[in-house]
Amino acid sequence: MHKRIFAAVLCSTAFLTPALAVDQVFETELGAVHVGTFAEGLSHPWGLTFLPDGGMLVTEREGNLRFVSDAGEVGEPIAGIPDVDARRQGGLLDVALDPEFEINRLVYLSYAEPGDGGNSTAVARGTLNDELTELANVEVIFSQQPKVDSQQHFGSRLVFDNDGYLFITTGDRSAAQFRGMAQELDSHIGTIIRINADGSVPDDNPFVGDEAALDEIWSYGHRNPQGMAMHPDTGEIWANEHGPRGGDELNRIEAGVNYGWPIATYGVEYSGQEIMEGESFPEGMREPIAHWTPSPAFSGFLFYTGDEFPYWQGHAFMGALAGTSVVRVELDGDNVVADEFLFTDLGLRIRDVRQGPDGAIYLLTDESNGEILRLSAQ
Incomplete structure (x- = not known):
């Protein structure tokens, strides 16, 4: 089992400008990296996706979807966004494009959906107009059941795989x-969901035909997975996950697998009380590929494939909220052979990590004056 105690080891070679925009060079273990502000003035941005014709869509947790141009200009809120419960960790969360976006213009949004009993993670899709000002024909294609009275642990990452299936992370709602x-298959809570792009259920989902289980469930026993990505070589889905006090996880997600929560974890309660009996996961529950203590509080997740950083190709990158870092993870198959905590000196909560069409890496900072940061080779 791979367990890391993290420390901030990097130093910067410049300082913040008086306007608080970032313009720094960091020496990493494999090369120098420039970190610069690409756009600013966003309110707690949560998710980012690049448009094929240039620019990007960015969500703000308070309920706005915005277009950001190639020049870093932030547009007005796009109309047609569903109502969201924007309290604490809830609000408008991830954004993804349909695999056939250039034909159908469909955009997918995850969010905290208000309703009877409280709220839940939901996913809606709508058609983005050519002017990038409105989503039309918005429909809810997934709504986590049951709704509960909580403002935490929504999960909410969205990833399409190579076969066009949509994967959705949901949280355990914390309380x-x-x-x-x-651990109960008659609930969407603490699961990863797999559906078709229209919200229907694929026939080969692992619990289809089980009357005691919900058909949308792909895997279960999750606490709060806030980062998810498809492996570029294998096409498999990977996810990171918040532990309680310690025990943040990296997992390869497989059909029908139980990932242990709240029975098995390498973290402890916030009070310090032990959770797991014994020193390893019980039989029938999947051990994480790696776990970290203290908790970095992982968020956005990327497998890097670009040319801007040849020495990082194939490495995984995860944003860290409590750890105010980007964590680089070098893998050999399912084994973590090295990790590195980057840009910790900035002191910024990193909410999302995305690879741009230019091969650069883009970060979202979870701040009231949130920024999009661009990483480039120095």
């Missing part, structure tokens, strides 16, 4: 009275 449902 003790809810999190046990992550």
Whole structure:
């Protein structure tokens, strides 16, 4: 089992400008990297996706979807966004494009959906107009059940795989009275969902035909997976996951697998009380590929494939909220052979990590005056 105790080891070679925009060079283990502000003035941005004709869409947790141009200009809120419950960790969260976006213009949004009993993670899709000002024909294609009275642990990452299936992470909703449902297949709580692009259920989902289970479930026993990515070589889905006090996880997601929460974890309660009996996961529950203590609080997740950083090709990158870092993870198959905590000196909560069409890496900072940062080779 791979367990890391992290430390901030990098130093910068420049300082913040008086306007607080970032313009720094960091020496990393494999090369120098420039970190610069690409856009600013965003309110707690959460998700980012690049448009094929240039620019990007960015969500703000308070409920706005915005177009950001290639020049870093932030547009007005796009109309047609569904109502969101924007409290604490809830709000408008991830954004993804349909695999056939250039034909159908469909955009997918995950968010905290208000309703009877409280709220839940939901996914809606709508058609983006050519002017980038409105989503039309918006429909909800997934709504986590049951709704509960909580403002935490929504999960909410969206990833399409090579076959066009949409994967959705959901959280355990945090409170003790809810999190046990992550072990119960008649609930979407604490699961990773796999559906077709229109919200229907694929026939080969692992629990289809089981009357005691919900058909949308792909895997279960998750706490709060806030980063997810498709492996560029294998096409498999990987996810990171918040532990409680310690025990943040990296997992390869497989059909029908139980990932242990809230029975098995390498973290402990915030009080310090032990959770797991014994020193390893019980039989029938999947051990994480790697786990980290203290908790970096992982978020956005990327497998890098670009040419801007040849020495990083094939490496995984994960944003860290509590750890105010980007964590680089070098893998050999399912084994973590090295990790590196980058840009910790900035002191910024990194919410999302994306590779741009130019091969650069783009970061979202989870701040009231949030920024898009661009990483380039120095």
